[in-house]
Amino acid sequence: MKANANKRKIFDAVDLLTEDTSVQTTEVKAENGIEQIAIDSIKAFHNHPFHLYEGERLNDMVESIREHGILNPVIVLKTDDGYEMLSGHNRANAAKIAGLSEVPAIIKVGLSKYEAYVYVIETNLMQRSFAELLPSEKAAVMAAHYDKVCCQGKRNDIIRELQILSGIEPEETSCHNGKKLNSLDVIASEYGFSSRNAARYLRLNYLIQPFKNLLDENKIALLAAVDVSYMTKGEQQMLWNIVDRQGLKVKPVYAEKLRKASGDLTEEKMAEILETLQVKHSDGNAGVSFKLPKSICSKYFDGMDSKQMAAVVEQALTAWFEGKKAAVV
Incomplete structure (x- = not known):
């Protein structure tokens, strides 16, 4: 009985965050609180900031699952119409490709949005180093930490649970010298950035998804992406329409000019600015731009x-x- 109690504590350390632990746990239907659930009943985490594995990394995971099965259960949040994935997007994707219809899962109930997001962020960092992440993924991780992380007990308890699940010796978590520093300085120090560069990465979270994809594909410079992030969502969408239609590369000088004009931009005005800049910065071999009516x-x-x-x-x-x-x- 004592052994079972210890395992229960490991799998549901986050449940201790509230006084009424019954609210946050599901009825145990399998050993250690792990249940087999249908992959099709699990939705990806809303606004999931990480890209799924592709190529060789995905193929290796698929082959491993075919040979050994899923060794570590996924972690899901119970919703009204099924489940939302917290940890295990790649495992579930690979399992489906491997022909499985179910996965072993630890089910959470009643987590706050913040607690759920901590699972998403921290489990990815346990599987991959920060240096391996794409720029938009780094931005999401840093934003999550910047918003709420310095010496927050709930986050530390969740990280401790995930470390135990992964077989990692839990670390003591505290701020530098036990004191709360400026949040940006803490984040910059944690990830090896200057405060200015950390601020730039945090701005990337304000980009619409198409520009995040361009950044991850190394098709737009970091400084240009930061300038674009200061434009409204509507302005960014207008810019993307032009970029996508014309195959245009958003150079830093273009983005800087558009940022300064933000708040008073229409698609026509944006096109005029870009056309003027293209002519001004042409190397002499560029094509000639001309306008056609939208119709x-x-x-x-x-x-x-x-x-x-x-x-x-x-x-x-x-x-x-x-x-x-x-x-x-």
Whole structure:
């Protein structure tokens, strides 16, 4: 009985965060509180900030699951219509690819949004080092810590539980010299950044997803992404529409100019600014930009990138000039 009690404490250390622990635990239906649940009943964590494994890393996980099964249970939060994944997005994805329909799970009930997010952030950091994360993932981790982490007992208890589950000796958690420092300085020191660079990474969380993806794909510079993050969501979406349609690269000088004009931008004004900057910073070999009415773009170029649009224009002009020449002859 005592052994079971110890295991119960390990799996539900977060339950001790409230006086009424019955509110946060599920009825135990399997040994150690682990249940088999359908993969299809689990939704990804809302606004999950981490990319799923791809390529060789995913293939290795799939083969491991086929050979050994899932060795570590996922952690899910009970919802009205099923479950939300807290820890185990990659395991569940790989298990489904491997042909499994169920996964072993530790089920949580009644967690606050903050407590749930701590599970998502900390379990990813236990599986991968901070240096391995993509820029938008680093930004999400740092933001979570910046908001609420300095010497917060609940976060420390959750981290302790996750360390025990992973077979890691729990660390004592406290702020530097037992004193609460400036939050930004604490975060900067924790991740090896200057305070200025830490602030830049925190700004990345204000980017809309398409620009986060560009950053992770190394298609936009960090400083340019930071400037874009100061634009409103609507302005960012307008910029993305232009970038996606024209195949345009958002250079730091473009982003800086747009940031200064933020608050009074329309898509037309944004296009004018970008066109002016493209001409000004052209190396002499760049193409010539010209405007077309939206009705023409929608009618003839809908869904095309800049190269496809240029090809259509060239074909149309070739046909027009050949027709004009034939008419003269």
